[in-house]
Amino acid sequence: MFGDHFYHETIKRSVSVFGTLFNNISIKRADGTMMKVPLAYGPRKKWIARLQQQPELGLGSTPRTAISLPRMGFEISSIEYDSTRKLSKKTQYKKAKSSDPTVMQYQYAPAPYNIGFQLSVLVKNTDDGLQIIEQIMPYFTPDYTVTIHTIPDMNETRDIPIILQSVTQADEYEGDFVTRRVLRYDLEFIMKNYIYGPVRTSEIIRTVKARTYIEGGSGDIASIAAAGRVGEHIITPNPPDADPDSTFTYNETTNFFEIPTVTYSDDKSSDPK
Numbered sequence: 001m002f003g004d005h006f007y008h009e010t011i012k013r014s015v016s017v018f019g020t021l022f023n024n025i026s027i028k029r030a031d032g033t034m035m036k037v038p039l040a041y042g043p044r045k046k047w048i049a050r051l052q053q054q055p056e057l058g059l060g061s062t063p064r065t066a067i068s069l070p071r072m073g074f075e076i077s078s079i080e081y082d083s084t085r086k087l088s089k090k091t092q093y094k095k096a097k098s099s100d101p102t103v104m105q106y107q108y109a110p111a112p113y114n115i116g117f118q119l120s121v122l123v124k125n126t127d128d129g130l131q132i133i134e135q136i137m138p139y140f141t142p143d144y145t146v147t148i149h150t151i152p153d154m155n156e157t158r159d160i161p162i163i164l165q166s167v168t169q170a171d172e173y174e175g176d177f178v179t180r181r182v183l184r185y186d187l188e189f190i191m192k193n194y195i196y197g198p199v200r201t202s203e204i205i206r207t208v209k210a211r212t213y214i215e216g217g218s219g220d221i222a223s224i225a226a227a228g229r230v231g232e233h234i235i236t237p238n239p240p241d242a243d244p245d246s247t248f249t250y251n252e253t254t255n256f257f258e259i260p261t262v263t264y265s266d267d268k269s270s271d272p273k
Contacts, residue, residue, distance in 0.1 A: 006198035008151055011115065014193050015041065015076065017148055018117050018162065022072060027131045037121075037132060039072045069182070070123040070132065078116035082192065085112035095154050097201065101243050104202050107154055110194035117162075121185040129185050133167060136187065140164035151196055163190045208235045231256050 019039060026036045087109035097103040119136075123129040143161040150156045165188040210233040232255040242248035 070128045074119040077118045082112040110196040115191040117189040119187040
């Protein structure tokens with residue numbers, strides 16, 4: 001069952017979309033100058049550890065440069081299944097293949113997953129931190145919806161809500177007076193996304209047969225090849241190799257077989273007499 005390779009870059013695309021929301025935030029200094037806050041993907045613990053290292057501890061004779069503040073970093077904190085958004089397993093999404101309209105692409109309903117993100121804001125003073133979070137919080141009430149092109153091959157797009165769950169503040173200043181002070185704001189988000197399975201293909205149906213049966217008794221038909229078969233209606237496109245976008249007509253053929261001795265009563269009862 002497992003092993004057929006497929007990769008839709010769903011989680012990778014989710015990370016990209018989430019980061020794009022916060023890549024244009026700036027702060028304003030007292031002298032009126034504007035400063036854009038850099039954003040990077042990575043765990044906040046590494047940023048804090050790097051800030052607390054001494055600049056002179058470089059490689060060889062080259063001093064290590066201290067990281068400038070303010071800056072922001074984010075990372076995935078959790079991926080959890082969301083049973084409240086579960087869709088029917090039999091639901092299918094279909095689309096004709098772009099390069100070959102005679103091939104139908106289909107995909108079963110995706111699995112709903114909540115992707116947790118943590119956005120950390122590192123600053124030297126409180127005013128910088130408040131400027132940053134006040135540019136974020138008004139847009140989440142408590143969710144902000146983005147449209148994501150989830151599966152490009154299927155032209156599938158979905159409106160995905162991103163929910164702001166909490167905002168916490170921490171002061172990383174510990175130690176003597178030469179230790180660098182770092183104020184941290186942690187914002188927890190949940191992205192209600194979907195994870196998709198493989199895209200499968202099937203040929204276009206070009207022949208449709210509808211048969212009529214009348215057979216005595218109850219239960220299933222004994223044999224679809226002979227028992228009680230009355231008529232057969234066949235529909236095919238003309239020309240037979242017509243594409244979905246072509247101009248074509250239909251050929252209809254009706255075949256009648258030997259009429260069975262069993263008939264239905266006038267009241268159309270399901271039990272033949």
